[in-house]
Amino acid sequence: MTSPYSSGSFPTPQPHLQKQTAVTMLSMGLVGKHRPLDDLIDRLSRPDGQVWLQTLLRRQDRTLPMSMQSLLDGTASLDQLKRTKDISKSLIADAETREMALGALAVYCLSVAAALVHHGQLISSQSREEWDTLFVDLSAVMPVPWRDLLMQAALQQ
Amino acid sequence: MTTKPRDRRPVNPPTPNDVFPSTQYTLIDRLLQDGDEGRLKAAGHVMSVYLEPLRVYYLGSSFRSLGEGEDLVQGFFADRLSRQGFLDEWLMGNRQLRYWLITAFRHYLFEHIRQVKRHRGSEMPESAVLTDDCPAAEDEFHRSVAVGIVRQAMELAEKECIEAGLGEHWRVFVRHHIDGRSYEELQSEFGLDEKRFKVMSRTAGNKFKASLRDLIRWRGASEEDVDIEIRNLMEIIES
Numbered sequence: 414m415t416s417p418y419s420s421g422s423f424p425t426p427q428p429h430l431q432k433q434t435a436v437t438m439l440s441m442g443l444v445g446k447h448r449p450l451d452d453l454i455d456r457l458s459r460p461d462g463q464v465w466l467q468t469l470l471r472r473q474d475r476t477l478p479m480s481m482q483s484l485l486d487g488t489a490s491l492d493q494l495k496r497t498k499d500i501s502k503s504l505i506a507d508a509e510t511r512e513m514a515l516g517a518l519a520v521y522c523l524s525v526a527a528a529l530v531h532h533g534q535l536i537s538s539q540s541r542e543e544w545d546t547l548f549v550d551l552s553a554v555m556p557v558p559w560r561d562l563l564m565q566a567a568l569q570q
Numbered sequence: 571m572t573t574k575p576r577d578r579r580p581v582n583p584p585t586p587n588d589v590f591p592s593t594q595y596t597l598i599d600r601l602l603q604d605g606d607e608g609r610l611k612a613a614g615h616v617m618s619v620y621l622e623p624l625r626v627y628y629l630g631s632s633f634r635s636l637g638e639g640e641d642l643v644q645g646f647f648a649d650r651l652s653r654q655g656f657l658d659e660w661l662m663g664n665r666q667l668r669y670w671l672i673t674a675f676r677h678y679l680f681e682h683i684r685q686v687k688r689h690r691g692s693e694m695p696e697s698a699v700l701t702d703d704c705p706a707a708e709d710e711f712h713r714s715v716a717v718g719i720v721r722q723a724m725e726l727a728e729k730e731c732i733e734a735g736l737g738e739h740w741r742v743f744v745r746h747h748i749d750g751r752s753y754e755e756l757q758s759e760f761g762l763d764e765k766r767f768k769v770m771s772r773t774a775g776n777k778f779k780a781s782l783r784d785l786i787r788w789r790g791a792s793e794e795d796v797d798i799e800i801r802n803l804m805e806i807i808e809s
Contacts, residue, residue, distance in 0.1 A: 435720045442782035549772045
């Protein structure tokens with residue numbers, strides 16, 4: 414193996430990056446204002462995040478007015494989605510544990526996404542622009558098919 | 571200008587494990603546990619980021635009469651990075667790698683001077699009366715590190731985007747944030763509507779953000795610590 418200490422392995426000088434551009438790029442790395450969604454993203458990013466989500470969604474199937482599958486296939490009515498969103502909102506506030514609150518937040522976001530994708534309706538008082546950002550950020554840590562639902566929602570006109 | 575057909579490819583981001591790559595700290599930690607081969611890879615990683623900043627420091631310091639900058643930086647890496655405990659010691663501490671390296675580099679240069687003196691005796695030139703008090707050179711070092719970190723974060727994010735089939739997302743992001751093209755210009759260039767454009771740009775931007783923070787993070791650093799370090803780097807570049 415070639416030693417990395419030999420001169421031949423030193424990297425080639427990189428093209429110049431303007432100072433102001435570097436500063437702008439660095440500023441993009443700042444966390445900024447913390448959103449509740451960031452806690453959910455952090456939870457989903459953990460090694461057991463996907464398993465946690467699947468367990469949570471199976472449990473939700475027993476407590477919500479319709480199955481989680483109906484959020485994906487479009488068989489949930491707009492009214493059902495609104496009720497799911499409201500139940501989730503209450504659960505976020507009243508949850509006994511932080512994990513339960515995060516689970517409710519996940520369902521809350523997915524029901525808003527499903528309403529946009531399947532019914533073309535924004536069922537939240539938050540602005541559409543804010544939701545689009547949330548959908549994109551959350552989709553980065555969600556497994557398929559939930560990721561697809563969120564991206565479709567972000568792209569919905 | 572010819573307008574490209576509207577892109578209908580999926581804009582799905584990759585799996586979570588791809589989104590949150592290992593931090594520089596965990597990357598080096600993992601490599602060091604992988605025997606000599608891992609140690610060489612860790613050394614290669616450190617050199618790829620810090621060669622230029624250390625060379626810049628050297629050239630601006632009072633040490634510069636000691637010889638060719640690149641030779642000395644190369645000698646420093648060869649000496650320190652091949653030592654069993656050098657990077658392990660950094661891992662054990664709660665300090666950014668840039669401070670660890672610049673301190674070690676200065677120690678190395680003083681060792682080098684002593685060595686030269688031993689060989690030459692009183693023939694050591696007058697210009698070799700040195701001090702490690704070179705604030706301007708050290709500022710240049712940190713500035714070069716800051717720019718290098720941005721560049722490396724961009725390379726990592728681009729690689730991730732391409733591997734995930736999101737190469738165009740990255741191009742859109744770069745054209746807007748690096749090349750300064752407006753939304754309107756890019757909508758025409760890429761044939762994208764505004765909504766799709768924003769989604770693609772944010773997706774790529776999130777990858778860049780994650781890469782940047784991972785490169786900056788050190789042992790025990792909180793998210794707030796990383797923010798503070800980012801602000802420090804911004805100030806360093808602007809100073």
